[in-house]
Amino acid sequence: EVQLVESGGTLVKPGESLRVSCAASGFTFRNTWMTWVRQAPGKGLEWVGRIKSRKDGETRNYAAPAIGRFTISRDDSRNMVYLQMNSLRTEDTALYYCATGGPEGSYLDHWGQGTLVIVSS
Amino acid sequence: DIVMTQSPDSLAVSLGERATINCKSSQTVFFNSKNKNSLAWYQQKPGQPPKLLIYWASTRESGVPDRFSGSGSGTDFILTISSLQAEDVAVYYCQQYYDTPFTFGPGTKVDIK
Numbered sequence: 001e002v003q004l005v006e007s008g009g010t011l012v013k014p015g016e017s018l019r020v021s022c023a024a025s026g027f028t029f030r031n032t033w034m035t036w037v038r039q040a041p042g043k044g045l046e047w048v049g050r051i052k053s054r055k056d057g058e059t060r061n062y063a064a065p066a067i068g069r070f071t072i073s074r075d076d077s078r079n080m081v082y083l084q085m086n087s088l089r090t091e092d093t094a095l096y097y098c099a100t101g102g103p104e105g106s107y108l109d110h111w112g113q114g115t116l117v118i119v120s121s
Numbered sequence: 122d123i124v125m126t127q128s129p130d131s132l133a134v135s136l137g138e139r140a141t142i143n144c145k146s147s148q149t150v151f152f153n154s155k156n157k158n159s160l161a162w163y164q165q166k167p168g169q170p171p172k173l174l175i176y177w178a179s180t181r182e183s184g185v186p187d188r189f190s191g192s193g194s195g196t197d198f199i200l201t202i203s204s205l206q207a208e209d210v211a212v213y214y215c216q217q218y219y220d221t222p223f224t225f226g227p228g229t230k231v232d233i234k
Contacts, residue, residue, distance in 0.1 A: 035223075037171075045163075045171060045214055045225040063222035064122065097170055106218035107161035109182060111170035 002026040002110040004098050009115030017086045020115050022098030023079065030054060030076040033105030036083050038094035039114070048072075048096070050105040051081065065091075088119045123147050123217050125226035133234040140202040142229045144215035149195045152219060159219035162191055162200045164211045165228075171214065175200065207233060 008020035022034070033056070036048040049062035051072040060072050071084040081098055095116050101109035124147040134140040150159045158178035163171040173182045175191035178198055188203040202209055210233060215226040 107176035
């Protein structure tokens with residue numbers, strides 16, 4: 001059974017940094033492209049970015065709000081994917097989901113329950 | 122970036138009646154090399170993560186009831202719930218995965234009339 005468990009969400013102040021994590025199990029993690037999606041309270045879904053597998057170059061793609069501030073990384077030895085967030089803004093307040101699924105991280109058929117990041121002074 | 126729009130923002134349908142949700146992309150999401158449209162539909166209920174319903178615009182995910190169907194091509198897509206059930210009350214999102222960033226539509230809320 002595929003399981004994705006996010007952790008690390010907390011309350012931080014604007015300008016601070018935070019790393020959230022996602023522990024994966026139940027599938028061949030090293031071959032799988034992983035995605036982060038976020039959802040602000042009461043709002044819609046926003047694709048944050050994805051990381052390819054090592055064999056596909058571990059290339060990362062990001063949405064505009066994440067470029068230059070967020071970094072996705074992975075540790076295949078631990079079946080973990082991370083989202084490092086720097087220079088956090090109040091508008092980054094959201095539930096952060098990790099997800100995976102179709103080929104090349106396309107459609108997303110497995111999601112975690114999310115971890116809540118609150119950015120507030 | 123490809124912009125996804127959905128209509129209506131919300132709709133209320135009687136139990137057993139048809140619900141139709143429209144999704145439009147700002148440019149084609151048809152992948153010539155795959156002969157497929159890179160379009161997915163998700164259902165999200167309160168307090169839950171999204172659930173994949175449809176991918177490649179019309180392929181139903183395993184375990185999804187056959188009252189859910191997807192259609193369309195190019196830039197215009199439709200999610201149809203043929204006979205609305207109480208458990209279908211949710212927000213529905215379309216998503217393109219043709220080009221990064223893989224953008225979502227703003228969502229359509231479906232309620233019971």
